[in-house]
Structures are given as C-alpha cells and as structure tokens.
Amino acid sequence: MTAPSPDPAPPALELRGIDKRFGAVHANRAISFAVVGGSIHGLIGENGAGKSTLMNIIYGFHRADAGEIRVQGRPVEIHSPQQAIAAGIGMVHQHFMLVENFTVLENVVLGVEGGRLLAGGLAHARAELGRLARDYGLEVPLDAVVSDLPVGLQQRVEILKALYRRAEILILDEPTAVLTPQEADQLFRMLARLREQGKSVILVTHKLREIMAVTDHVTVMRQGAVVAEVATRDTSLRGLAEKMVGRAVLLQVEKGPARPGAPLLSVKDLEVRDGLGMARVKGATFDLLAGEIVGLAGVAGNGQSELLETLAGIRAPSRGEIRLQGRDLVREGLDPRARRRLGLAHVPEDRLHVGMVARFPAQANAILGYHDSPAYNGGVLLDRGAILAGCEQKMAAYDVRPPNPQLRLSAFSGGNQQKLVLAREIDADPRVLLIGQPTRGVDIGAIEFIHKKLVALRDAGKALLIVSVELDEILGLADRILVMNGGEIIGELARAEATEERIGLMMAGVKAEGGV
Amino acid sequence: MSAPAKLPRWAELGLLPAINLVAALLLSGVVVRILGENPWSAFKLLASGAFGSQDSIGYTLYYATNFIFTGLAVAVAYHAGLFNIGAEGQAYIGGLGTGLVCLWLGAAPFWVVFPLAVLAGAVFGAAWAFIPAWLQARRGSHIVITTIMFNFIASALMTYLLVNVLIKPGQQSPESREFAPGAFMPPIHELLGRVGIAFTATPFNFAFVLALVAAALVWLFIWRTRWGYALRVAGENAAAAVYAGISPPRITIGAMLLSGALAGGLGLNELMGAQHRLLLDFPGGAGFVGIAVALMGRNHPVGIVLAAVLFGALYQGGSQLSFDMPKINRDMVVVIQGLVILLCGAMENLFRGPLAALLRRRDVP
Numbered sequence: 025m026t027a028p029s030p031d032p033a034p035p036a037l038e039l040r041g042i043d044k045r046f047g048a049v050h051a052n053r054a055i056s057f058a059v060v061g062g063s064i065h066g067l068i069g070e071n072g073a074g075k076s077t078l079m080n081i082i083y084g085f086h087r088a089d090a091g092e093i094r095v096q097g098r099p100v101e102i103h104s105p106q107q108a109i110a111a112g113i114g115m116v117h118q119h120f121m122l123v124e125n126f127t128v129l130e131n132v133v134l135g136v137e138g139g140r141l142l143a144g145g146l147a148h149a150r151a152e153l154g155r156l157a158r159d160y161g162l163e164v165p166l167d168a169v170v171s172d173l174p175v176g177l178q179q180r181v182e183i184l185k186a187l188y189r190r191a192e193i194l195i196l197d198e199p200t201a202v203l204t205p206q207e208a209d210q211l212f213r214m215l216a217r218l219r220e221q222g223k224s225v226i227l228v229t230h231k232l233r234e235i236m237a238v239t240d241h242v243t244v245m246r247q248g249a250v251v252a253e254v255a256t257r258d259t260s261l262r263g264l265a266e267k268m269v270g271r272a273v274l275l276q277v278e279k280g281p282a283r284p285g286a287p288l289l290s291v292k293d294l295e296v297r298d299g300l301g302m303a304r305v306k307g308a309t310f311d312l313l314a315g316e317i318v319g320l321a322g323v324a325g326n327g328q329s330e331l332l333e334t335l336a337g338i339r340a341p342s343r344g345e346i347r348l349q350g351r352d353l354v355r356e357g358l359d360p361r362a363r364r365r366l367g368l369a370h371v372p373e374d375r376l377h378v379g380m381v382a383r384f385p386a387q388a389n390a391i392l393g394y395h396d397s398p399a400y401n402g403g404v405l406l407d408r409g410a411i412l413a414g415c416e417q418k419m420a421a422y423d424v425r426p427p428n429p430q431l432r433l434s435a436f437s438g439g440n441q442q443k444l445v446l447a448r449e450i451d452a453d454p455r456v457l458l459i460g461q462p463t464r465g466v467d468i469g470a471i472e473f474i475h476k477k478l479v480a481l482r483d484a485g486k487a488l489l490i491v492s493v494e495l496d497e498i499l500g501l502a503d504r505i506l507v508m509n510g511g512e513i514i515g516e517l518a519r520a521e522a523t524e525e526r527i528g529l530m531m532a533g534v535k536a537e538g539g540v
Numbered sequence: 541m542s543a544p545a546k547l548p549r550w551a552e553l554g555l556l557p558a559i560n561l562v563a564a565l566l567l568s569g570v571v572v573r574i575l576g577e578n579p580w581s582a583f584k585l586l587a588s589g590a591f592g593s594q595d596s597i598g599y600t601l602y603y604a605t606n607f608i609f610t611g612l613a614v615a616v617a618y619h620a621g622l623f624n625i626g627a628e629g630q631a632y633i634g635g636l637g638t639g640l641v642c643l644w645l646g647a648a649p650f651w652v653v654f655p656l657a658v659l660a661g662a663v664f665g666a667a668w669a670f671i672p673a674w675l676q677a678r679r680g681s682h683i684v685i686t687t688i689m690f691n692f693i694a695s696a697l698m699t700y701l702l703v704n705v706l707i708k709p710g711q712q713s714p715e716s717r718e719f720a721p722g723a724f725m726p727p728i729h730e731l732l733g734r735v736g737i738a739f740t741a742t743p744f745n746f747a748f749v750l751a752l753v754a755a756a757l758v759w760l761f762i763w764r765t766r767w768g769y770a771l772r773v774a775g776e777n778a779a780a781a782v783y784a785g786i787s788p789p790r791i792t793i794g795a796m797l798l799s800g801a802l803a804g805g806l807g808l809n810e811l812m813g814a815q816h817r818l819l820l821d822f823p824g825g826a827g828f829v830g831i832a833v834a835l836m837g838r839n840h841p842v843g844i845v846l847a848a849v850l851f852g853a854l855y856q857g858g859s860q861l862s863f864d865m866p867k868i869n870r871d872m873v874v875v876i877q878g879l880v881i882l883l884c885g886a887m888e889n890l891f892r893g894p895l896a897a898l899l900r901r902r903d904v905p
Binding site for chain 2: 337
C-alpha cells in the first residue's frame with residue numbers, strides 16, 4: 025500500500041461532475057473521483073451501474089454532457105481515443121483489440137508506425153519494447169503471431185501497446201474474465217510492478233476478491249452514481265457487496281448436503297471433433313446423478329463448451345454414447361428438440377447469440393425450442409393468449425424486469441435475459457439441466473436469485489451440469505467437480521476436497537494423481 | 541452507438557417512408573427541370589396517368605398485382621435470411637406451368653382450369669426455386685449467385701420452348717396459341733358489371749384479389765404459425781435455430797419453395813388475366829421490381845401491397861408521362877423509379893437521425 029504523500033501532488037486522473045444521459049437513461053450522475061498517482065484504483069458496480077459508460081467517456085468513445093476530466097491537475101478535452109492516448113491514458117478492453125495474424129511487434133506499432141517505411145518504426149519499437157520488458161517484467165516473444173499466444177500473453181500485448189503509447193494511466197476492463205487463477209495472479213504482480221514505477225491503474229471489475237487483493241482505493245458505483253469511495257484496507261468484501269447492491273447480500277448460496285440418486289444422464293467415451301478434425305473432447309466418461317450439481321471447470325477453450333453443446337445435441341460427436349432414460353441419444357441421432365422432449369434442457373453459454381433471438385420480443389423468446397409444443401399451439405395457428413400468459417407467468421416467477429412480454433429482448437439487461445432463459449428451461453420441468461455460464465454478465469442481486477433456483481432444482485431431484493469459468497461459482501454451487509484440460513476430463517473432486525489451488529492446478533493441466 | 545435511432549411506430553411506418561418518397565420526387569423534379577420540363581406539370585401528369593381515370597387505375601392495379609406476388613416471394617425468403625434474386629426466373633417458369641395447364645385444358649370450364657392453373661404455377665415456380673435452395677442447404681452454394689444464374693437458365697429454356705415446341709404452327713413470333721376462354725381470369729370490370737357497377741375495360745383482373753389473399757396468408761403464416769416462427773428464428777439467428785432444434789437447411793428449402801410458389805402467381809395475372817397466351821419475357825422485370833417492393837414495404841405484406849401499388853403507379857403514370865412529354869422518355873421513368881428505390885430502400889435511414897432528433901425535442905419541452 026502506498027502511503028499518501030505529504031506534498032499536495034495533483035491526482036493522476038480526476039473526474040469532476042461527469043454527467044451523461046442516453047435518452048431517458050441517466051447513465052452517469054455527477055461522477056467525481058480521483059485516482060492517486062502511482063496507485064491501483066478499483067472501480068466496481070453491477071452491470072448497468074454506469075462503469076462502462078464512464079470508462080468510455082474517459083477514453084473518448086462518448087462525450088460527457090457535463091463535467092471535467094483533469095490529468096495531472098490540468099483540464100483536458102477528450103473527444104476521441106487519440107486524444108485520450110495523447111493525454112497519457114491507455115485502455116485494455118475486455119475483448120482484445122489485436123490483429124490475430126500479426127506478430128506481437130506488428131500489433132504494438134499498429135497505428136504509430138512512424139514514417140512511410142515499416143522497418144524504421146519496427147526497429148525503434150523493438151528497442152523500446154525491450155526496455156519496457158526489463159522495467160516492468162512484461163516479457164513477450166515479439167515475433168510470435170498473436171493467435172499462437174495464450175490469452176494471458178495476449179493481454180500482456182495489450183498492456184504493452186498502451187505503455188508503448190506512453191500511457192501513464194492504464195484502464196483495465198474486467199481483465200481476469202479470461203484468465204486462470206494463476207494467470208490472474210501473474211497479472212496482479214505485473215500491475216503491482218507498474219504501480220512501483222509510478223503508473224496509475226484503474227481496474228474495472230465485478231469481482232470483489234480482486235478489488236480486495238490488489239487495489240489501494242476503490243470507487244463503488246450504483247445506478248449511475250458513485251455511492252462510496254474508500255481506501256481498500258478500510259473496507260471488507262461484505263461491505264463492498266452491500267454498497268454495490270444497496271442491501272445485504274448472501275455471497276455464498278446456502279444449501280444442504282446433496283442426496284445423489286440414480287444416474288439420469290450417462291456419458292461414455294465421448295469424443296468430439298471440430299470442423300478441422302481436431303479432437304476437442306477426448307473420451308469423456310461420467311454420470312450425472314439425480315439430486316446433484318456437477319460443476320465442469322476449466323479455462324475457456326479446453327473443450328467444456330464443445331462437451332456441453334454435444335450433450336445438448338447442437339454438435340454431433342465422432343464417437344461415444346450419451347444415455348438418457350435408457351436411450352442412446354447419439355446412436356438415435358436425436359436433435360435438440362427431441363432431447364428436450366426426453367427431459368434434457370439446456371441454458372447455453374452464449375445466451376445472446378444461441379439461447380435467444382435478440383430482436384424478437386420477450387414472449388417470442390420465451391417459447392424458443394418449445395414453439396411446437398401443444399401448449400402454445402391451436403390447430404394451425406400459434407395460441408397467442410397462451411404464449412403471452414406463459415411469458416407473463418415466467419416473468420413474475422423469475423422477477424424479470426421490466427415485466428413486459430412485448431419488449432424486444434435486447435432491451436433487457438443481461439441478468440434479466442438470463443432469468444428469462446432459465447425460466448423457459450426450468451419451467452419445462454426437465455430431468456437434466458445443462459447450464460453454461462449461469463451468471464455471466466449477471467449482477468450480484470440476480471446471481472443470488474439464480475443460484476437459489478438452481479439449488480432448489482437440485483433438491484427437487486434433478487441432475488444439473490454447470491459449466492462456468494468463474495471458479496467461485498463452481499465452488500459455491502457444485503457438489504462434485506470435473507476439471508477439463510485440453511479436451512480431457514483431467515480429474516474429479518468431491519466438493520469437500522476441492523480448493524481453488526487444486527482446481528487451478530488441474531485447469532493448468534497438472535493431473536491430480538501425479539501432484540497430490 | 542451506431543444502431544439506427546429509434547422512432548415511434550407511427551413515424552417508423554408512416555412518416556419516414558412518406559418523407560423518403562417526397563425526397564425522391566423532389567430529386568426527380570430536379571432531373572425533370574434539367575431536361576427542360578416543368579416538374580410540377582410532370583408530376584401532375586404522372587399522378588393523373590396513374591390514378592386520374594378508371595382506365596389508369598385499372599392499369600396501375602394490374603401492374604401492382606405482379607409486384608405483389610414477386611414482392612411477397614422476396615419477403616418470405618428474406619424472413620428466412622435468404623436473398624432471393626430469382627423471383628424473375630421463378631415467375632417465368634411458374635407461368636410456364638400455368639400456361640401449360642391453360643393450353644391443355646383449354647376447353648374445360650373456368651372452375652376446372654382455375655385451381656389446376658394456380659397449383660401448376662405454384663408447383664413450377666417452387667420447383668425452379670428448389671434447385672438453388674437445395675444447392676445452398678446441402679452444398680453451400682450461395683443462393684444469390686445461383687438464383688441469378690437460374691434467371692438466365694429460365695430465360696434460355698423458355699426461349700427454346702417457345703421457339704421450338706410451344707409456338708403456334710405457321711406463325712413467326714414465338715408465342716403459343718391463344719388460351720380458350722375457359723382459361724381467362726375474370727376481368728374486374730366484368731365482375732363489377734355483374735353487380736351493376738360500370739368500370740372501364742382494362743387488364744385489371746381477379747388475380748389482384750388472389751394477390752391480396754396471398755398477402756394475408758403470408759402474414760398469417762409468418763407471424764401466426766409455428767412454422768413461420770421457426771422460419772423467422774432461422775433467418776434472424778441460425779445458432780439459436782439449431783439450439784431450438786430447428787434445422788436451418790430445412791428452413792432454407794421450405795422458405796424457397798414457398799417463395800418460388802408465390803412468384804409463380806405472376807402468371808395468373810399476366811397470362812390468364814392479360815395476355816391469354818404464353819409468350820417471351822412476360823414477367824418483364826417484375827421479379828426484380830419485387831426486390832424493391834419488398835425492401836420498401838419492409839418485408840411486411842401490408843407494406844408490400846402499398847409499395848406494389850406505388851410501383852404500379854410509376855409504371856402506368858410513367859408511360860403516360862413519356863407519352864405526353866416527349867423529352868421524358870421511358871428511360872427517364874426508369875430513373876425516377878431508381879430514385880424511389882434509392883431513397884426509400886437503400887438510403888431509407890437518411891432522414892432517420894434528424895427526424896428522431898426532431899421528435900425528441902418535441903417530447904422534452
């Protein structure tokens with residue numbers, strides 16, 4: 025922790041009364057806060073709290089209706105990312121802005137090549153990056169093609185890009201969403217190093233743990249306004265969560281012990297290949313038992329998504345069997361619709377692009393996959409009354425806001441979209457529920473609600489398989505944990521023997537049998 | 541933030557298209573002015589040529605009938621995420637089916653010929669759409685390319701058939717013999733005459749009513765049935781369709797069959813209603829106008845009917861205009877149509893932002 029310096033040095037970045045409206049939405053209400061030079065400043069808030077809008081104003085994507093931005097005490101006008109960069113502000117987006125088939129070096133100089141010929145700029149960049157690597161411990165193979173690098177290194181390239189452009193203030197938007205716990209630790213060590221060198225970092229996240237672990241100060245936003253600004257050491261996990269949501273929250277879902285019953289879904293020696301013939305899932309074998317939640321952990325891209333999609337019937341496996349109610353779904357070649365009829369429901373990982381049609385109204389989304397069920401159909405025409413009533417009932421039971429079935433789905437927040445998808449799949453009374461990223465992009469209040477629903481479903485004797493990149497979520501919900509690495513189920517842990525470290529090691533490919 | 545500005549429904553469906561249309565007419569006026577004619581009198585001629593008399597109204601709606609069928613064909617494919625450029629060829633081959641039934645059953649009464657002719661038109665049109673659909677669904681050949689190709693193939697095939705097979709013996713021009721009266725679509729003036737309303741004799745015929753029925757059925761199908769729902773899901777988001785157990789290839793084939801069948805309706809109007817024989821190039825570009833009609837009508841049957849009447853009016857009024865103002869020839873009329881397509885279709889969002897800003901300012905005092 026940096027002690028506040030006695031001399032009144034101006035803050036690295038100061039916001040005064042930033043205000044922004046989008047039509048009727050008041051996204052930022054008179055936001056003021058200051059980032060002390062050489063510190064790590066956390067910015068937390070639920071989805072829709074206005075964090076992204078604020079960062080986009082600082083980085084010049086949006087223009088504030090009112091207010092002032094000061095850098096090192098001087099007021100600056102920022103109306104474009106170029107001006108933000110000129111003012112010494114760098115941003116690492118959640119989705120990397122890299123050209124995948126360029127080398128690291130080419131990506132770094134992109135846009136600041138300097139001169140008509142590349143060679144000079146590249147040589148200069150090579151020298152400069154060498155210096156940055158030494159100063160900050162940011163080693164990256166400069167001539168490697170970006171798409172060949174692991175995600176953690178790609179993120180490092182983004183940071184290098186910002187530093188190469190002489191950023192003094194670095195904004196990181198949800199930087200750990202794609203990292204393993206170990207990679208996240210590396211990132212935090214790197215950030216600490218940047219702080220030592222006098223740089224300032226703004227860490228935008230919804231993960232309270234990260235705020236507690238690495239920040240010096242934290243600003244909490246709710247409904248477009250700053251509700252708290254505190255030194256991190258003066259607050260606690262629970263205190264921050266309550267400020268964020270505006271009421272007391274349960275950080276851990278309360279649940280009794282599982283009472284596993286008979287296997288409902290049996291997977292045997294399942295192999296899945298992608299379009300290029302590469303095996304994405306290699307010989308997966310496991311059972312899902314009635315009355316238990318199984319968590320499938322792994323770094324994104326290690327076959328969990330493919331496994332989930334294959335179970336749901338979206339992908340065809342190249343080998344193996346999936347048994348449900350004594351029937352082999354693979355050999356019979358059952359499509360997702362037929363699987364739903366057998367009691368296999370699926371909440372996909374990418375709900376916006378797979379689980380729903382964003383431009384359709386909520387009520388049309390509430391029947392997706394069940395649109396030919398007799399409940400929603402007369403003889404020839406759809407039963408509009410039943411569809412509307414069904415949607416209203418789901419919205420009421422799952423507290424979807426606003427409860428307007430006619431509203432286009434894209435107008436709902438991520439949490440409310442997810443609640444509607446869950447309502448649709450759970451209301452169909454499935455035996456087995458497959459859920460990808462149950463709470464991705466969902467705010468804390470809704471997370472609590474969703475977790476309770478899932479536990480209730482387990483207690484009603486259903487089998488649940490949860491794929492999540494949030495280790496906290498798996499640890500909080502699962503009764504049994506499978507870990508995937510490189511397409512293999514590398515190990516299985518009962519909840520009692522699972523720790524973040526053990527799972528993290530397995531996610532990184534260290535087999536449990538060998539290590540522990 | 542690049543999403544188009546939101547407008548209230550009335551402005552979206554009424555005001556914005558009206559503004560676009562006025563802008564297109566103003567631009568056309570500038571062109572007319574450059575040619576040395578008075579834009580206002582040109583516009584008056586165009587309007588009276590399209591709607592000024594029973595005769596002109598009859599012709600306008602007769603042209604519109606073709607455009608409704610092809611516009612619906614394009615729209616159904618569009619909702620399934622497919623750009624069917626082949627309505628021209630599908631209408632051509634669909635008309636062949638209708639024409640063959642009319643030639644073979646010529647002596648039979650209308651109520652025998654009629655259902656079979658409708659059926660044959662739909663089946664032939666659908667069959668012509670099926671091949672590109674199958675190639676797209678099962679082989680990944682792009683439907684835009686294949687449907688364009690199939691227009692040419694249809695054209696060549698029809699030329700061959702008319703020149704070598706169906707031509708009336710002892711005649712030079714490549715046309716079949718005339719249908720028997722049992723294969724004539726009842727003209728509207730005749731139907732109105734039966735209930736005592738006098739109307740000038742024009743090619744405007746009962747097929748217009750069929751086109752309106754088709755529009756109503758398309759609306760019911762797309763927005764009120766589970767099959768229409770599946771079709772729209774597949775068109776909006778193929779991944780969501782697969783997730784829901786809807787097979788996008790099957791939707792592609794089904795939507796194109798329906799699309800081709802609708803395009804095949806053109807023969808009912810053009811052959812049974814007006815020409816009373818099979819002849820070369822009877823679709824006359826209506827398949828392509830159908831693309832503009834669907835675009836302008838926002839792929840909604842009501843919008844398509846309105847847009848089809850507008851284009852019918854431009855066709856009919858335009859020919860009147862070129863007749864009365866020699867400086868404005870047929871090509872000029874095509875330019876005006878082009879400007880309407882440009883402003884109402886391709887650049888329909890030109891005035892959206894300013895209009896949205898204007899309406900917002902009014903709402904917030």
